[in-house]
Amino acid sequence: MKENEWRIDHLLFGFSIEAIASYMLLSSSFVSSESVYMLIIFNFLFVSLTFPLNGTLTRKIFMLLIGNIIGLFWNYLFSLFAYTLAYYLGESFNTLYIILSPFINLIWIVSFWSISLTALTNSKKQKAGG
Amino acid sequence: MITEILETLFLILATLMIAYLIRHYIFTLTVLKNHQKREKAVTAGNIAYQPTVSILIPALNEEKVIGRILQRMTELTYPKDKMEIIVIDDASTDDTGKIAEQCSKTHSYIKVIHRSEKEGGRGKASTLNAGLKHAQGEIILCFDVDYYPQRDILEKLTKEFADPKVGAVQGRVTVLNEPQNIVTRLVTLERIGGYRVDQQARDNLGLITQLGGTVAGIRRDLLESLGRWDESILAEDTDITFRVYLAGYKIRYVNEAECYEEAVESWRAYWKQRYRWAKGHMQCAFKHSLKVLKSDNLRFREKVDGLLLLNVYFMPILVLLSWIISVLLFFLKSPQWFGMFWALIPISLYSCVGNFAPFFEVGIGAYLDGRTRAHWLIPLLIFTFLYNIPICTKAFVDLLISKTSRKNYYYWDKTIHLGNGNSYIMNQDKS
Amino acid sequence: MIPSPTLTTFIMLVFGVSTFIFIMFLPALLELKKHKDAGPRLIMNDAPVMQPKMRETVLIVNVEEEHGFDQMLGRKMADVMAVLPNIEA
Numbered sequence: 190m191k192e193n194e195w196r197i198d199h200l201l202f203g204f205s206i207e208a209i210a211s212y213m214l215l216s217s218s219f220v221s222s223e224s225v226y227m228l229i230i231f232n233f234l235f236v237s238l239t240f241p242l243n244g245t246l247t248r249k250i251f252m253l254l255i256g257n258i259i260g261l262f263w264n265y266l267f268s269l270f271a272y273t274l275a276y277y278l279g280e281s282f283n284t285l286y287i288i289l290s291p292f293i294n295l296i297w298i299v300s301f302w303s304i305s306l307t308a309l310t311n312s313k314k315q316k317a318g319g
Numbered sequence: 320m321i322t323e324i325l326e327t328l329f330l331i332l333a334t335l336m337i338a339y340l341i342r343h344y345i346f347t348l349t350v351l352k353n354h355q356k357r358e359k360a361v362t363a364g365n366i367a368y369q370p371t372v373s374i375l376i377p378a379l380n381e382e383k384v385i386g387r388i389l390q391r392m393t394e395l396t397y398p399k400d401k402m403e404i405i406v407i408d409d410a411s412t413d414d415t416g417k418i419a420e421q422c423s424k425t426h427s428y429i430k431v432i433h434r435s436e437k438e439g440g441r442g443k444a445s446t447l448n449a450g451l452k453h454a455q456g457e458i459i460l461c462f463d464v465d466y467y468p469q470r471d472i473l474e475k476l477t478k479e480f481a482d483p484k485v486g487a488v489q490g491r492v493t494v495l496n497e498p499q500n501i502v503t504r505l506v507t508l509e510r511i512g513g514y515r516v517d518q519q520a521r522d523n524l525g526l527i528t529q530l531g532g533t534v535a536g537i538r539r540d541l542l543e544s545l546g547r548w549d550e551s552i553l554a555e556d557t558d559i560t561f562r563v564y565l566a567g568y569k570i571r572y573v574n575e576a577e578c579y580e581e582a583v584e585s586w587r588a589y590w591k592q593r594y595r596w597a598k599g600h601m602q603c604a605f606k607h608s609l610k611v612l613k614s615d616n617l618r619f620r621e622k623v624d625g626l627l628l629l630n631v632y633f634m635p636i637l638v639l640l641s642w643i644i645s646v647l648l649f650f651l652k653s654p655q656w657f658g659m660f661w662a663l664i665p666i667s668l669y670s671c672v673g674n675f676a677p678f679f680e681v682g683i684g685a686y687l688d689g690r691t692r693a694h695w696l697i698p699l700l701i702f703t704f705l706y707n708i709p710i711c712t713k714a715f716v717d718l719l720i721s722k723t724s725r726k727n728y729y730y731w732d733k734t735i736h737l738g739n740g741n742s743y744i745m746n747q748d749k750s
Numbered sequence: 751m752i753p754s755p756t757l758t759t760f761i762m763l764v765f766g767v768s769t770f771i772f773i774m775f776l777p778a779l780l781e782l783k784k785h786k787d788a789g790p791r792l793i794m795n796d797a798p799v800m801q802p803k804m805r806e807t808v809l810i811v812n813v814e815e816e817h818g819f820d821q822m823l824g825r826k827m828a829d830v831m832a833v834l835p836n837i838e839a
Contacts, residue, residue, distance in 0.1 A: 469793060469794075493790065493793055494789070495790050496790070497788060497789030497790040497791070498785070498788035498790065501782060504782070507789060507790075507791075577793040578793075579793065688791060690787055690789075690791070691786065691787045692777075692781050692785070692786050692787035693781075693788075693789065695777040695778050695780070695781040696782065697778075698774065698775055698777075698778050699775075699778050743790055
């Protein structure tokens, strides 16, 4: 019989962490509202699509943490960039930020998630081989 | 007033996008959950039901690949006295007919039907109907000429017909020329998501499993009672899918019944193929949506899934529309709830790619297939989706024009197969 | 109050954002250029040709059983014949 590919226990644990993280983000005054939305979306997508897979819980939590750090850094960088652009090139570039940021955010989320799948596939192979 | 209308429209579109996202997420989880159940391997020893089959292979100018599939047909493990292969040469101008005739001379179960220039060129459905007239088998199977099936694929497909409620079956399609270029690699990702996860989940959940027009089988008496393939529909496979369900039968998806295909290798060929699929699918949406809603043979969840499936090729157009509306709303007035839904648009962009499997279906499908890095190409699928927007828009506009002008202009604008998959066959065939 | 950004800051931010976007697509570009998983994915032929032959062999063993043939020897022969075509493949 094939190895179980469905880790519902990890999924439930992941949703709990995600709920706590979302609450903390929403309560934080240091993170902008756009960043909060994107991080909540990232956390939900990552937990729901990665935590059910095979692999150690530690690895998944570690990747989730890295993803959040990347997300926070990226949102900070991009918002600074938009502010600077608006300062030099006019207020209308603020709107460009509002329109473009969800798209670019999703690309990094998908890209990061794809790499995470590789990490889990490698972990699955190590487990099978070892 | 205008703002309120735009807000309402945006909310409706957002609801549709959420519906598709939830549907695809449920599919992904279903496949993950059911992956542990391994199907019993099909061998001749445990097959109780082996009906007679007629394999239809429609061919139009396929001299580069016809020999390959016919050679493969002779290697199938299904009893030769229970199968016949019917090649329908649709007025080819190359050596397709000659190559097929040579094969038929050495194998009595291979027949070739040549259509004249007057009869031919009317589309795949017409070609299949021409072949059907000569078919004797209880089960009709269709293979596109660029395909390369497993040797025991017929056993795997036909065993499902032991259940009298099953009207048709669909096997899995895997891309043979995947390493060729970026187009073939992206098409492979679409196939992985569409078959490994989307189709499998729909079969697991008892929803509407779609026939793909190839690697597919249907009962001959059922097909005859449905009036054969509808020659006015470009997507004859989708049309038959819904006619089977509306007649009270089911379609099974058999993931282990696998067949290689030669994917399109250029963006131009991609456009032509997807345009045909989009237009045909939209024709089916107009034809069957109301019937699906009213049918007594379908359960509620089958109706919901059927409607979502029928209208999936409208999604790229609707996603574009929602993006335009949201930009307008942003400049006119940005309501407080707006920020929450804004993110839906890019997620939905990724939700509508190729076979319309979202990025997470593609990724999970690749994961279940044991692929290690193929899913790294997933971010590039956004460009494929952006390419699908004008394809679907043009298909819709052309369909509306043809409906209003009542001019049905259908010809087999088929995919050109270059035979580049041949070099991969030598490495893949283990038998 | 946020201080006014300098031109240097602006250039650095442009560079930073561009680099990040490039890094996002880097895995895809790497896999395209130096592919380690280019496919095609192998599909296996599960049902070997020998299965029908094995069934015929079992029938032969049953017939011999009626005439007092050594059944153990017969079954061993059937097992060996069942394996042989696999080796050829």
